Amino acid sequence: MADVLKSLNLLETLKESMDNNKLSDVKDAVEDLLISRINIGVVGDRCLEKTTFINSLRGLGVDDVGAALYPSTVSTEEVIGYPDPKHTDFRLWDLPPVPTCTPFEPESYMGKYKFMRYNAVFMTFTDVPQINSVTIFLEARLLQNKTVYFVLLVSDKNKTQDDKRQVSLEVLTSQGVAVPKVYIVNPSCLEKIDFPVLLEDMGQDLPEIRAHALLLALPILTPALVTQKKEAFKALVWAAASLSGGMSTLPVPFVASMVDSSIGVRILSKTQISLGLDNHSVERLAKLRGLDPGRLKALRTCVLSAEVSKGEVKKRLAAAEKDLSTVSSRLVQMAMPRQARSASKSFAATLQALNTAIDEMAEDADKIVQVVLMEGQ
Incomplete structure (x- = not known):
């Protein structure tokens, strides 16, 4: 993993690395x-709540291929792995409940299920956290693992959930948790209640590359999440454009569209999948929320939202190179890494073409989210 990603300010860190000539x-x-x-x-x-939670994190309904099943057909002592159907780099693991026996040795459970190999762990419950789960949490903290979270799964917002949270906080405090937190999550509608707050806290706790992996793999839930995804992809575009501009000291006119189309296709394909704009994702979302898939598909006005083709990406890169007069040279200079400024044509064309495409795709995703949220009220 690149050291450049250890900071929590991706774009600024990338700029600093480029300015220091750390192209690798x-x-x-x-x-x-x-x-x-x-x-x-x-x-x-x-x-059922835990099963629904796992499926929702992958944007799946119970009838979808690969969905977690309830009741489970797997032994309660076994770990079940669930790959994401669209993001092969995102995997959820259904871990057995923590034993309620006394005395309890947390090292036994953590060793058996390789607890520390996970980038983050959700300790889920539907009433109050049991004491041995708190012991696991405290042991993880001793081992410098700050990405363990207590998640209270509830079907809908009501008065009893606030009572359950208060009791849960009291349990955590009584067991020695200094600053207890309990996130209330509706497993079938993650955009409601505390899940957005949980995501925000995870973004601060996780190493940046993992925080971005989680952000880009999650289904679109809120307009704020669409914006976060968009900004993450723009940081990626900046890095790709910087490499394009920095690799050649004698840029050749109209070459960037040929050189950068492959990386452009990779970035925009991941953008399309991450924003849930491909046909399969839109159809699945419509089914989950009881909406007409045709209605949601019609909201996609950018051609790249429906299909990312190399021809379309090349066309946009070439058009941007031919029309760089619309880009303020001062703005380009401000955005570019110092040593790449002699290659401003390639940098600006890549930056303009891909950022414009990402803006258009994010706008389509935002329209879909707005309709889904409006219908869910």
């Missing part, structure tokens, strides 16, 4: 962002 770091960062892996463990009883 930026190349690694581009690959890490395009192929980034994250493993999340979900601990708790194999109940």
